Amino acid sequence: MVAPLDSPQLAEFVAGLDPVNAAADAAPGFVWRHQDDNGNSTGVRVLDDDMLLVNLAVWESIDALADFAYGGAHRDIMRKRRQWFERMSEPYLVLWWIPAGHRPSVDEAVERLLHLRANGPSPEAFTFKDRYESQSLRTQST
Numbered sequence: 001m002v003a004p005l006d007s008p009q010l011a012e013f014v015a016g017l018d019p020v021n022a023a024a025d026a027a028p029g030f031v032w033r034h035q036d037d038n039g040n041s042t043g044v045r046v047l048d049d050d051m052l053l054v055n056l057a058v059w060e061s062i063d064a065l066a067d068f069a070y071g072g073a074h075r076d077i078m079r080k081r082r083q084w085f086e087r088m089s090e091p092y093l094v095l096w097w098i099p100a101g102h103r104p105s106v107d108e109a110v111e112r113l114l115h116l117r118a119n120g121p122s123p124e125a126f127t128f129k130d131r132y133e134s135q136s137l138r139t140q141s142t
Helices: 008-026 062-069 072-078 106-119 135-141
Strands: 030-033 057-059
Touching (some): 008 030, 008 072, 062 072
16 A cells, blocks of 8 residues: 555545445355455455555456456456555465365465465466466366
């Protein structure tokens, strides 16, 4: 973030959290999202940085996540992201496959992100740009 979450500079972003989260919850392919007592994850801190926010969710497919992330309410609010967030020089988003029914922890997400930063995209940690199929999809198709 460019300022604390309770600053006037982030007020529009904060006001958009509940509507965007509601849109995610209702989106095709959405399964689950991490929530703290606020109904989002804004109270979670990682990597000893008070200016980083956590957004951790499970989706049925990468395509379902991409449709939400790059469309509709999420796209509309993220068009203004440079007003609220500094550009990061290293990866800040990580994707990975999980078994059905698993709910990843924030610690698991941090481990995957650090793996991506250290090793680049792999089946264990990847990005929208460098996608990997799930092991179960590879097994079924061979």
